[in-house]
Amino acid sequence: MNDLKLNLEFTKDLIISFIKEEKEKIGLKKGIIxxxxxxxxxxxxYLSTMSLGNENVLVxxxxxxxxxxxxxxxxxxxxxxxxxxxxxxxxxxxxxxxFQIEKMDNLRKGNFMARVRMAIVFDKAKKYEGFVIGCSxxxxxxxxxxxxxxxxxxSILPIGDLYKTQVxxxxxxxxxxxxxxxxxxxxxxxxxxxxEGEIGISYNELDKILYLLVDKRMSVDEVIKxxxxxxxxxxxxxxxxxxxxxRRFPPxxxxxxxxxxxxxxYFKDYKNYD
Amino acid sequence: MKIxxxxxxxxxxxxxxxxxxxxxxxxxxxxxxxxxNLIVFPELSLSGYYLLDGTIEVSLKREKILEFFxxxxxxxxxxxGFPEIGxxxxxxxxxxxxxxxxxLHVHRKVYPPNHGMFEDLKFFGKGKEIKSFVTNFGKxxxxxxxxxxxxxxxxxxxxxxxxxxILTSAIPVRGSYREEGxxxxxxxxxxxxxxxxxFHTFIVFVNRVGFEEGIPFMGGSMxxxxxxxxxxxxxxxKEDFKTIEIELDEIKKxxxxxxxxxxxxxxxILNNLKEIKNE
Numbered sequence: 001m002n003d004l005k006l007n008l009e010f011t012k013d014l015i016i017s018f019i020k021e022e023k024e025k026i027g028l029k030k031g032i033i034x035x036x037x038x039x040x041x042x043x044x045x046y047l048s049t050m051s052l053g054n055e056n057v058l059v060x061x062x063x064x065x066x067x068x069x070x071x072x073x074x075x076x077x078x079x080x081x082x083x084x085x086x087x088x089x090x091x092x093x094x095x096x097x098x099f100q101i102e103k104m105d106n107l108r109k110g111n112f113m114a115r116v117r118m119a120i121v122f123d124k125a126k127k128y129e130g131f132v133i134g135c136s137x138x139x140x141x142x143x144x145x146x147x148x149x150x151x152x153x154x155s156i157l158p159i160g161d162l163y164k165t166q167v168x169x170x171x172x173x174x175x176x177x178x179x180x181x182x183x184x185x186x187x188x189x190x191x192x193x194x195x196e197g198e199i200g201i202s203y204n205e206l207d208k209i210l211y212l213l214v215d216k217r218m219s220v221d222e223v224i225k226x227x228x229x230x231x232x233x234x235x236x237x238x239x240x241x242x243x244x245x246x247r248r249f250p251p252x253x254x255x256x257x258x259x260x261x262x263x264x265x266y267f268k269d270y271k272n273y274d
Numbered sequence: 275m276k277i278x279x280x281x282x283x284x285x286x287x288x289x290x291x292x293x294x295x296x297x298x299x300x301x302x303x304x305x306x307x308x309x310x311n312l313i314v315f316p317e318l319s320l321s322g323y324y325l326l327d328g329t330i331e332v333s334l335k336r337e338k339i340l341e342f343f344x345x346x347x348x349x350x351x352x353x354x355g356f357p358e359i360g361x362x363x364x365x366x367x368x369x370x371x372x373x374x375x376x377x378l379h380v381h382r383k384v385y386p387p388n389h390g391m392f393e394d395l396k397f398f399g400k401g402k403e404i405k406s407f408v409t410n411f412g413k414x415x416x417x418x419x420x421x422x423x424x425x426x427x428x429x430x431x432x433x434x435x436x437x438x439x440i441l442t443s444a445i446p447v448r449g450s451y452r453e454e455g456x457x458x459x460x461x462x463x464x465x466x467x468x469x470x471x472x473f474h475t476f477i478v479f480v481n482r483v484g485f486e487e488g489i490p491f492m493g494g495s496m497x498x499x500x501x502x503x504x505x506x507x508x509x510x511x512k513e514d515f516k517t518i519e520i521e522l523d524e525i526k527k528x529x530x531x532x533x534x535x536x537x538x539x540x541x542x543i544l545n546n547l548k549e550i551k552n553e
Contacts, residue, residue, distance in 0.1 A: 005453040014447065014490055014511055021285075021485050156488075166451075215451070258327075265326040267487040272289035272331050 004207060006166055008173040012047070015158050019051035019133070022156045025269055030130030034121045034151070035059035035078065035086070036188070037071030040159065041135040042078050042180045043171045047158055048133050049082045057084040060124050062117045065092035067188055074179060081177070087124070091116050110189040114150025122153070131155035139164040142210050143236065144243020145199060152246060163207040201232050209236045277411040277438070280305035280313040280517040283495045283508045285484030288322030289332055295320065295342055298354060301515060302346045308517045311411065315354040316442050316482035316495075317383075317418050318367060323444040324486045325357060329397040333359040336380050339370050347372035351409065353416065353440050357398070358382065364399035369416045369442050371407065379407035381416040385424055391446065391489065394420075404430040412437040412522045419443035423465070432473040433540060437522050439469070441479045447490040447511065459494045459510060471502030474528050474535065476520055483513050500528040 023031065031048045035041045041059075049057050061075035062068070072088055079086035094116055095109075104112065125132050134154025138161055140146045159167060164185070171181060185195040185203070196202050201209075209228055212218045213236065218226075223233045249261040258264045282301040287293045298315060305313040317323065320339070321332045336358055343352055351373040358368035358380070367383035382401025386394030404427050406415040415436035421427050422441045431439055449457020462479075470477045477498040482491045495508040497518055508514040529535050 004451055007450060007452060007454055007456065010450065010456060010510065014450075017511055018485055018488065018490065211451075263327075266328060267288060267324050267326065269322075269486050270289040270325070270328050271287060272291070272328055274331070 004163055004166055004169075004211060006162075006169055008170060011162075011166075011170060012050075012173065015047050016051040019048055019156065019158055023052060023056075023131070026131045026155060028125075028129050028131050029056050030125075030128050031057050031133045032121055032125045032128065032130040033057065033059045033133045034117055034135065035061050035075045036068070036135075037061065037074035037078070037180070038183065038185060039171055039176070039180055040137055040164075040167055042074075042176055043167055043174070044133055044135045044158055045078060045082060045084065046171075046174050046176060049084055054083045057082070058124070058128060058130065059084060059086045060121050061086060061088050062091050062120055063088070064095060064113060064188075065090060067191065071188060074183075077177075078180070089120055091120070106189060110187060111147045111150060113189070114147035118147075118150050118153045125155075133158060134160075136160055137162055137164050137167050139203060139207055139210060141247065142214060142243075143199065143206070143239035144246050145195065145239075146246070148246045163210065164203040165207045200235065205232065206236060209233055210240070213237060213240065275411050275522045276519055277312060277522060278308070278310045278517060278519045279478055279497065280308065280310040280515065281478065281480050281495045281497070281506070281508060282313055282315045282319075283480060283483055283493050283512075283514045283516075284315060284319060285491075285513050286316075286319055286322045286482065288486055289325065289328045290322075291320060291332055291334075294322070298343070299346065302343070302350060302352060304515060305517065306346070306349050310350060310517050312351040312353065314440055314442065314478050314480045315352075316480050317355040317369065317444045318357060319354050319442075319482065320356040322486060323482070323491070324393075324489070326393065326397060329357055329365050333357040333365045335359055336368070336370055336377060340372060340375070340377050343372055344375050348375050351378075353442070355418070355442055360399070362399075365397065366401055367394060367398050367418055368401075369418050369440070371409070371414070371416065371440075373409060378409060379405070379414075379416065381405075381418065383418040383421055384427060385420045387420045392420075404434075406431060406434040406436040414438045414440060416440045416442070419445060422469070425469075428469050428473060432475070432535075433538070433543075435535070436473075436475055437525055438476045438478060438520075439473075441466070441477060443479070443481045445481050445492045447492050456492070456494075456510060459492055462492075462494070463496070463504075466496065466498050467502040467504075470498035470500055472534065474500045474525055474532075476500060476522065476525070483511055500525050 031052050061072050063072045132154045134157045136157050137159050146152045212223045220237050353371045355369050358366045369381045371379045384401045386398045388395035406413050415431040480495045483493040494510045497505040506518045
């Protein structure tokens with residue numbers, strides 16, 4: 001079983017080069033990061049600062065009132081360590097305004113908050129002539145544990161090919177402080193919420209199952225034979241399949257000879273004006 | 275015969291021919307300053323790799339490439355990659371070799387891959403010829419990326435007594451979930467070691483760097499001598515340029531020490547191939 005160990009120096013160099021090259025291609029100077037104070041966004045802030053320089057990174061922390069207080073405190077500490085600019089915007093008034101006219105369950109609330117944060121961070125990007133550096137990792141992208149057009153929305157996703165357990169490896173390697181590393185991962189949608197509690201499986205186990213299903217192209221039966229719990233493997237597979245839509249461009253019914261997303265095929269990097 | 279070779283491990287701007295021509299010119303001038311005899315650029319160095327629908331927009335006749343680099347090719351031999359529009363109007367992934375204002379050879383990628391992240395065959399045709407060609411320095415051959423993952427094509431060069439094999443590519447990084455090294459680099463290096471050692475040839479391997487839509491190209495260009503030894507290696511994922519002098523005559527000694535070429539019997543290969551085909 002691959003323990004998902006990384007060549008950390010190479011991984012760091014590659015991601016730093018990626019952010020730098022994307023900045024040049026996009027043609028904007030500043031990287032704008034939604035910093036929650038969790039490990040993913042902290043790692044992205046570290047890598048972005050190493051790549052763009054501290055003067056070209058701005059983080060935006062967007063707590064929902066008291067619920068995000070700890071995240072705000074940690075975000076300020078991280079910003080001070082990295083000597084980068086930060087802004088704190090409490091989204092409670094915006095959110096509560098809508099909550100008053102629309103009764104929601106926790107899932108809808110969570111999605112709504114993620115999309116409001118997205119709207120704010122893109123607005124800040126426009127204001128400061130920057131681009132949005134997203135913080136989604138491979139584990140959450142694969143199981144769809146993220147909000148479509150919410151926290152998934154970004155100009156680039158530098159840690160999108162790193163599983164959560166690999167995010168920890170790289171974070172330790174970059175000497176990210178213990179007050180971040182020791183935090184229990186949480187989307188902070190309500191008091192006491194944890195990612196692992198909500199997903200119903202530890203990241204350690206989730207990542208191993210995902211690695212076998214995705215990277216090693218194993219079937220559900222084959223993964224179970226590796227010694228994993230039947231129900232949990234089935235659950236992970238279902239989450240991956242059911243969230244496929246989040247990882248694709250929205251389908252367009254084809255009428256013409258060249259339809260966007262089907263046979264109008266260009267990388268975004270392609271630049272030919274002739 | 276000695277030859278000074280420059281390896282241009284460059285990044286390219288996808289679809290932006292005029293910017294890429296300037297990048298090439300700058301490196302060619304640098305190689306001329308270093309009194310180099312040959313400069314090698316990676317696969318599709320003039321256009322970038324993932325052209326997709328842009329393939330038709332940026333493909334060029336080979337004569338156009340000569341036109342762009344006619345003057346510079348008087349001073350140094352140039353091997354570069356470009357999307358070629360053929361006499362049959364089919365597009366090919368081609369590597370051209372210019373010398374003294376002439377096209378000495380064009381190799382068209384024989385095995386454009388079409389799986390996973392590769393879509394070459396969706397947009398390009400397949401080359402059919404594996405031919406060595408005579409330069410002012412010796413007998414050279416060219417293969418492009420997936421071509422040289424097929425030992426059969428390297429063997430064809432061996433049978434033609436190719437002395438210097440120019441292998442160009444746009445190999446993306448992968449196999450990086452490991453504590454040390456980079457999977458794809460190690461497997462490429464092993465392959466080139468074996469080719470150079472057993473086919474008794476010098477290898478000039480030039481791979482590009484940079485990203486196209488997040489796909490990182492590996493770099494890691496190198497020169498191998500006929501003992502499998504790495505004479506020079508360029509870094510992974512970083513743009514770089516290096517010049518090295520090599521003595522092609524070293525091949526003679528290696529062939530004398532281990533006379534594989536002398537033992538080789540092309541009829542045995544041919545007859546067996548025919549039988550395999552007819553089985």
